Amino acid sequence: xxxxxxxxxxxxxxxxxxxxxxxxxxxxxxxxxxxxxxxxxxxxxxxxxxxxxxxxxxxxxxxxxxxxx
Numbered sequence: 292x293x294x295x296x297x298x299x300x301x302x303x304x305x306x307x308x309x310x311x312x313x314x315x316x317x318x319x320x321x322x323x324x325x326x327x328x329x330x331x332x333x334x335x336x337x338x339x340x341x342x343x344x345x346x347x348x349x350x351x352x353x354x355x356x357x358x359x360x
Contacts, residue, residue, distance in 0.1 A: 333359065 306314070338356065 336356065336359075338352070341351070344352065
């Protein structure tokens, strides 16, 4: 990662604060919703559980995931 970001910093000057602010101001609600609809879809869902789950908790987890879909 350091090589990637370091190389970028060496070959491309970083945008100024005013340029970054202008870029952020161009993002509107519809753009955020569009990305959220693509990224936050059931086909992209991944769940990780650390530790052991009782059968009851596993059932609750499955129910929550199925209701979210």
